[in-house]
Amino acid sequence: MVSEYAKSKNIKPSDISATSVDTTALKTAKNTVKEWIVSAYQTTGGNATSLDILNTPFDASGKGLDAVLDSLNFTRNSDGLTVLYPKQVMLSDSESPSPLRPLSASNKLTSVSSGNDVFPLSQLGSWRNRMNDCMKVTVSARAASAACAGLAPLAYKHDSVNFQTHLFSDIGESNSVGAVFEYPKIMSISSGTSATVELRWYQPLTQTTHSRLAIFRDLGESGRLQDNKVASATGSTWWLYGNQRDLEIRIEPRLSRYENMNASSQGTSPSALFSGIHILINNYKQVNGNWVSTNILAANVTGPGLPAAGLVLAPVDPSLYSSPYLGILNRSGQMPAQLTYAPDSVNEFRLGGIPLSANISTSALDTWWSSQSASNQFYNNTRLLDFSSIQSQSLYTVKVVYVSGQEEIHKLRLPGALPSPTDAKGVAWPVLTNSAEVKDAILKPSSAVTAKWSFDSASLVPEVSFIAGYAPPLDACTNKRARIWQVEKYMGKNDKTIAFTPLDTSACWGPNFPGNSSTTTTDIGIRSLQNGTRYYSFITWRL
Numbered sequence: 001m002v003s004e005y006a007k008s009k010n011i012k013p014s015d016i017s018a019t020s021v022d023t024t025a026l027k028t029a030k031n032t033v034k035e036w037i038v039s040a041y042q043t044t045g046g047n048a049t050s051l052d053i054l055n056t057p058f059d060a061s062g063k064g065l066d067a068v069l070d071s072l073n074f075t076r077n078s079d080g081l082t083v084l085y086p087k088q089v090m091l092s093d094s095e096s097p098s099p100l101r102p103l104s105a106s107n108k109l110t111s112v113s114s115g116n117d118v119f120p121l122s123q124l125g126s127w128r129n130r131m132n133d134c135m136k137v138t139v140s141a142r143a144a145s146a147a148c149a150g151l152a153p154l155a156y157k158h159d160s161v162n163f164q165t166h167l168f169s170d171i172g173e174s175n176s177v178g179a180v181f182e183y184p185k186i187m188s189i190s191s192g193t194s195a196t197v198e199l200r201w202y203q204p205l206t207q208t209t210h211s212r213l214a215i216f217r218d219l220g221e222s223g224r225l226q227d228n229k230v231a232s233a234t235g236s237t238w239w240l241y242g243n244q245r246d247l248e249i250r251i252e253p254r255l256s257r258y259e260n261m262n263a264s265s266q267g268t269s270p271s272a273l274f275s276g277i278h279i280l281i282n283n284y285k286q287v288n289g290n291w292v293s294t295n296i297l298a299a300n301v302t303g304p305g306l307p308a309a310g311l312v313l314a315p316v317d318p319s320l321y322s323s324p325y326l327g328i329l330n331r332s333g334q335m336p337a338q339l340t341y342a343p344d345s346v347n348e349f350r351l352g353g354i355p356l357s358a359n360i361s362t363s364a365l366d367t368w369w370s371s372q373s374a375s376n377q378f379y380n381n382t383r384l385l386d387f388s389s390i391q392s393q394s395l396y397t398v399k400v401v402y403v404s405g406q407e408e409i410h411k412l413r414l415p416g417a418l419p420s421p422t423d424a425k426g427v428a429w430p431v432l433t434n435s436a437e438v439k440d441a442i443l444k445p446s447s448a449v450t451a452k453w454s455f456d457s458a459s460l461v462p463e464v465s466f467i468a469g470y471a472p473p474l475d476a477c478t479n480k481r482a483r484i485w486q487v488e489k490y491m492g493k494n495d496k497t498i499a500f501t502p503l504d505t506s507a508c509w510g511p512n513f514p515g516n517s518s519t520t521t522t523d524i525g526i527r528s529l530q531n532g533t534r535y536y537s538f539i540t541w542r543l
Contacts, residue, residue: 195215
C-alpha cells in the first residue's frame with residue numbers, strides 16, 4: 001500500500017514523511033490494493049464488504065488474510081517499490097511456470113493458491129508446534145520422546161543425509177536444544193504430492209539463525225509403516241521426507257553485492273551488483289555415516305538462464321583447490337570423454353551485473369565483462385539484460401555421468417526468483433559501518449578483523465558472516481596449492497559485530513592473517529536467504 005501511494009505521488013517510499021502524507025491519495029492506494037485481493041479474500045470465507053487491509057484482525061491460521069498473503073510473492077524493484085505477484089504452486093513435475101505478472105487492475109488475485117485443499121496450512125502449523133516441543137527435549141532423550149514422534153520418518157533422506165544432519169549440520173544437533181521454529185513458508189506444491197518449504201529457526205544456545213529448504217511429501221499410509229506406525233506430526237499423511245536423493249544437488253538464485261573499496265582498481269575489479277545461478281553438485285555422498293566419493297565424470301545442467309547446450313561442471317583439480325563440489329568446466333555443453341578437471345572451484349554462473357558506482361559506465365562494465373567472459377567459463381558470453389524467464393520454480397535438468405559410464409537425470413526447481421541486477425538495487429543490503437577500520441586491517445598482517453554491520457532484518461535475515469582469503473601456496477598447508485580459505489560464523493537476527501582472529505582459521509593463514517598483498521586478497525561478507533534466493537554482500541580491497 002505504501003508503494004502504491006509512493007507510485008501515485010511519483011516518489012520513493014523512503015521519501016515519504018509522516019508530516020506530509022496526502023490522506024486522500026493514501027485512501028486511494030489502500031482501496032487499490034484491496035481491489036487486487038478482495039476476490040481471493042472472499043474465497044477464504046472473508047466478508048469483502050468489511051475488509052480493511054489496515055485494521056482487519058490478522059492471525060497465522062492459514063485462513064483469511066493469512067491465506068491471501070501465503071498466495072503472494074513479494075519483491076522490490078529498483079525504485080524500492082514493493083511488487084506483488086501471485087505465487088505459482090500447483091505445478092506438474094514437467095511444467096515450467098509462466099512469466100509472472102504483477103497484481104494490477106487487470107491481474108487480480110482471484111483465489112488463494114496455497115494448495116490448501118491438498119496440503120492444509122494448518123498441517124504445517126501442527127508440524128511446527130511439535131517441532132518446537134521436541135526442541136525442548138535434550139538430544140539424547142529425543143528418540144524416546146513422544147514430543148519428537150512423527151517429525152520425519154526413519155526413511156528420511158535429503159541430499160544423502162538424514163533428518164538430523166540435514167537440519168543441524170551447521171553447528172551441531174547438541175546446540176539445537178531450545179530452538180524455536182518459525183511458521184514454515186510454502187515455496188511450491190508439485191503434482192499435489194510434494195511441497196517445498198523454507199524452514200527458519202533461532203537457536204538460543206548459540207544465538208544464531210538458520211534456514212533450510214525442505215520437502216514435505218504425501219506418503220499415504222506407507223508413512224506410518226516407515227516410522228514404526230507412528231502418526232505424522234502434521235496430523236495427516238504428509239511427512240517431512242526430504243528429496244530422497246543420494247546426491248547433494250542444489251540450484252539456487254544468487255544476488256551478490258560486491259564492493260571494492262579501492263577506487264584506483266575499479267577498472268580491473270569494479271564494484272557491482274551481480275545476478276547468477278549457483279549450482280552445487282557434491283562429488284561425495286554419505287553412506288552409513290561416512291562420506292565417500294561418487295566418482296562423477298561430469299554433469300550437464302540446462303534450464304532458464306543457462307546456455308542452450310548446457311553448462312558442464314566437473315570435479316575440481318585437487319592440485320589447485322580442495323573442494324568436494326564440482327566446478328564449471330565449460331559453457332559449450334560438451335561433456336568430456338574422460339576425467340577432465342575443472343580449473344577453478346567456482347560454481348556460480350554469472351549472468352549479468354550493473355556497476356555500483358556512478359563513476360563506472362555500463363559500457364566500461366561491458367568491456368570488463370567481455371574480458372572476464374573470454375578468460376572464465378563462469379561468466380555468460382554477454383551481460384544478460386532480460387531476466388523474465390528465470391522465475392521461482394523454473395525447471396532445470398541435471399544429467400550426471402559417472403566415471404563408470406552410468407548416467408542419472410535429476411529434475412530440480414529454482415526455489416526463488418532471480419531478480420535482475422537493476423531490481424537488486426532496491427534491496428536493503430547490509431552496510432559495513434566500519435569500512436575504514438576493516439580496510440586498514442586487511443591491508444596488512446593483523447591480529448584480528450572485526451566487521452560491524454547495519455542491516456534491516458525485516459528485509460534480509462542475516463545468517464552467516466564470513467571472511468575468505470585467497471592466498472598463494474603456503475608450506476603450512478596440507479595441500480599447498482589449495483588457495484581458498486573461508487571461515488563462517490553463524491549469526492542471530494540482532495548480531496551486528498562479528499570478529500575474526502587467526503584462531504578461527506586454518507594454520508594456512510597463520511601470521512599472514514588476513515594479510516592482503518599483491519598475491520593475497522581478503523573478502524569479508526554476509527550471507528542471507530530470503531524467499532528461496534541467496535544474497536551475498538562482499539567487502540574487499542583489490543590492488
